[in-house]
Amino acid sequence: MSRRRFKPATASSHWPATGAVFAFPIAFILLPLAAFLAYSFFWTEQGVMSYALTLRNYARFFTDPVFLPVLRQTCVLCLEVAFLTVLAGYPVAYFLASLRGRIRYILLMLMLVPLLMSYVIKIYAIRSILGGHGALNRALLWLGLIDEPLTVFVFNLNAVLLTLTVLLIPFAVLPIFLSLERIPRSLMDASADLGASATQTFMRVILPLSLPGTITALTFVFVLAIGDFLTPQMVGGQSGFTFGRIIYSQFGTAFNWPFGAALSVILAVVVIAAIALGTIFGRDRSALK
Amino acid sequence: MTRDSRGNWFLAGFTLLVFILLYGPIFVPIASSFFALKQGVVNWQQPTTLAYVTLASNEGILVALRNTMIVGVSAVVCSLILGMASALYFNSGRSKGRALLQFIIFLPFLMPPIITGLALLIYFREIDFDRSLVTVIIGHTVFVLALVYRTLLVRLQSLSRSLVEASYDLGASGFQTFRYVLLPNLTSAMIGAGVLAFALSFDETMITLLVTGTDNTLPTRLWAMMRLGFTPDINALVAVILALTTLMCLLAARYLMPRESTGT
Numbered sequence: 001m002s003r004r005r006f007k008p009a010t011a012s013s014h015w016p017a018t019g020a021v022f023a024f025p026i027a028f029i030l031l032p033l034a035a036f037l038a039y040s041f042f043w044t045e046q047g048v049m050s051y052a053l054t055l056r057n058y059a060r061f062f063t064d065p066v067f068l069p070v071l072r073q074t075c076v077l078c079l080e081v082a083f084l085t086v087l088a089g090y091p092v093a094y095f096l097a098s099l100r101g102r103i104r105y106i107l108l109m110l111m112l113v114p115l116l117m118s119y120v121i122k123i124y125a126i127r128s129i130l131g132g133h134g135a136l137n138r139a140l141l142w143l144g145l146i147d148e149p150l151t152v153f154v155f156n157l158n159a160v161l162l163t164l165t166v167l168l169i170p171f172a173v174l175p176i177f178l179s180l181e182r183i184p185r186s187l188m189d190a191s192a193d194l195g196a197s198a199t200q201t202f203m204r205v206i207l208p209l210s211l212p213g214t215i216t217a218l219t220f221v222f223v224l225a226i227g228d229f230l231t232p233q234m235v236g237g238q239s240g241f242t243f244g245r246i247i248y249s250q251f252g253t254a255f256n257w258p259f260g261a262a263l264s265v266i267l268a269v270v271v272i273a274a275i276a277l278g279t280i281f282g283r284d285r286s287a288l289k
Numbered sequence: 290m291t292r293d294s295r296g297n298w299f300l301a302g303f304t305l306l307v308f309i310l311l312y313g314p315i316f317v318p319i320a321s322s323f324f325a326l327k328q329g330v331v332n333w334q335q336p337t338t339l340a341y342v343t344l345a346s347n348e349g350i351l352v353a354l355r356n357t358m359i360v361g362v363s364a365v366v367c368s369l370i371l372g373m374a375s376a377l378y379f380n381s382g383r384s385k386g387r388a389l390l391q392f393i394i395f396l397p398f399l400m401p402p403i404i405t406g407l408a409l410l411i412y413f414r415e416i417d418f419d420r421s422l423v424t425v426i427i428g429h430t431v432f433v434l435a436l437v438y439r440t441l442l443v444r445l446q447s448l449s450r451s452l453v454e455a456s457y458d459l460g461a462s463g464f465q466t467f468r469y470v471l472l473p474n475l476t477s478a479m480i481g482a483g484v485l486a487f488a489l490s491f492d493e494t495m496i497t498l499l500v501t502g503t504d505n506t507l508p509t510r511l512w513a514m515m516r517l518g519f520t521p522d523i524n525a526l527v528a529v530i531l532a533l534t535t536l537m538c539l540l541a542a543r544y545l546m547p548r549e550s551t552g553t
Contacts, residue, residue, distance in 0.1 A: 025394055029393050029397060035408065035415055094300060095303070116489075116534055118527070119494055120511045120515070121315075121318060124318070125314035125318050125527075198296070227400075227401020228403075230512070267401065
C-alpha cells in the first residue's frame with residue numbers, strides 16, 4: 001500500500017532534487033533576463049554607469065528621429081518576408097500533403113535538412129549568388145534581360161528581404177503542411193460530391209481549414225526574421241539598416257549597453273505581440289471547425 | 290481529371306524550384322571549393338584540391354574546430370542531464386511549479402537568440418564571470434535545453450504508466466526503476482535529441498558571438514573570415530562543415546524517425 005502511494009512520498013522526500021532541477025533554469029535563464037530588463041532602466045554616459053532607475057533610454061527611443069522609423073521599416077520588412085515565405089511555402093506544403101505514402105515524409109525531411117546547415121555559410125552563398133558576378137546576374141545576362149550586371153540585389157534592403165526569404169521558407173512549409181495533413185480526405189470528397197469545383201473546394205474548404213497553420217507560419221517567420229542581425233549585417237550594406245543591427249551595434253561600436261537593453265526589450269515586446277496575435281487568430285479559426 | 294493533373298504538375302514544378310532555391314546556397318560553395326580561384330572569381334576550368342591543403346594548415350580554423358567540438362559535446366551532455374531531470378520532474382505530477390519550470394525552459398526558444406545572448410552577456414558581466422568557452426557552453430545549453438527537454442518529455446509521456454507502477458510493485462527503488470525501466474526506453478530519444486542539439490550547437494552563431502570572449506567557434510570564425518574578405522579555403526571549410534552536418538542529420542533522422550512513424 002505504501003508503495004502504491006509513491007508519488008506523494010517522492011514529491012516530499014525529493015526537495016533537494018527539485019531544487020537542483022530549478023537551479024540551472026533560474027540561474028541562467030530567469031536571472032539573466034531579469035538583469036537584462038533591469039539594465040534597460042540604467043543610464044550610461046561617457047563610459048560611466050548610473051545604476052539609478054530611469055526611463056531615459058525609452059524616452060530616447062521614442063523621441064529620437066532615427067529609431068522609431070527603423071523599427072517600423074524592420075517590421076514592414078519582416079512582414080514582407082513572412083508573406084513571401086508563405087506564398088512560396090503554401091504550394092510546396094500543399095503538394096507534399098497531396099502525396100501519399102513514405103515519399104511525402106522523405107520530401108518533408110529534405111525540405112527541413114537545409115535548416116541544420118550552417119546559417120552563416122548560407123547567407124554568404126546567397127550573397128555571392130545575388131552579387132555582381134553571381135549566378136543570378138549571369139542568368140539574367142544570358143537570357144538577354146539585362147545588358148550589364150545589376151547591383152540592386154546586394155547591400156541594401158532588397159538583399160536582406162531576398163536572403164531572409166530563402167533562408168526561412170522551410171519554417172513556413174512545416175506548419176502549413178501539418179495543418180493541411182490534418183484535413184480529412186472525406187471533407188474534400190464530400191465537397192466534390194456536393195458539386196463544388198476543385199477551385200471552390202480549395203477556397204471554401206481547404207483554405208479556411210489550413211488558415212491556423214498559415215498564421216502560425218507567418219508568426220514563426222516574422223519572429224525569426226526580426227531577431228536576426230547576421231543577415232542584414234552581411235548583405236544589408238550601408239542602407240540595409242535594421243533594428244537588430246542597431247541593437248547589436250549598441251553592444252559593439254556604440255557601446256551603450258543600457259540603451260541596447262532597452263531596444264531589445266522593445267524588440268521582445270514586438271515579438272510577444274506577434275506571438276500573441278498569432279495564437280489568437282490561429283485559435284479562433286480552428287474553433288470554428 | 291486532366292485539369293487536376295495539370296495543376297499537380299505545376300505544383301510539382303514549383304516545389305522543385307523551391308528545393309533548388311534551398312539547396313543552391315549549399316551546393317554552390319561545395320562545387321566551387323574544388324576549383325581554383327582568381328581574384329574572387331571561380332575558374333571552372335581549373336579543378337584543384339589546393340583549398341583543402343591550405344585549410345588543413347590553417348591554425349585558426351583547427352583551433353575553432355576543436356572549440357566547436359568541446360562546446361558541442363559539453364552542451365549536449367549538460368542539456369541531456371538537465372533535460373532528463375526536468376522531464377522526469379515535470380512528468381511526476383502536476384503543479385504550478387512544474388508549469389513555471391517548463392515556461393522558463395521554453396523562454397530562450399521563444400525569444401530571438403539576440404535577446405538570450407544579450408541577457409547572458411549582461412548577466413555574466415554583472416556577476417563578474419569572465420567570458421570564455423564556459424560561458425559559450427552555458428549559452429548553448431540554455432539554447433538547446435528546450436528541444437532536448439521537449440523530445441524526452443514526449444517520449445516519457447508516450448510510455449505506459451503501468452511500466453513504472455509494475456517496477457515499483459516488484460520492489461525496485463526509484464533509481465532502479467529509472468536505470469532499468471525508463472532509461473532503456475528513452476535511449477533512442479536521448480540519442481536523437483543529443484544529435485539534434487549538437488547540430489544546433491555546431492551552427493549557433495548569434496548567442497556565441499555575444500557571449501564568447503576571445504575564443505572562436507567555427508561559425509564565429511567563419512563570420513570573421515567572411516567579413517574581412519575572401520579566402521579560398523572558406524569554400525573548402527564550407528564543404529567540410531556541410532559534410533559533417535549532413536552526417537548528423539542522417540543520424541538524427543535514423544534515431545528519431547522510425548519511432549515517430551510507428552507512434553502516430
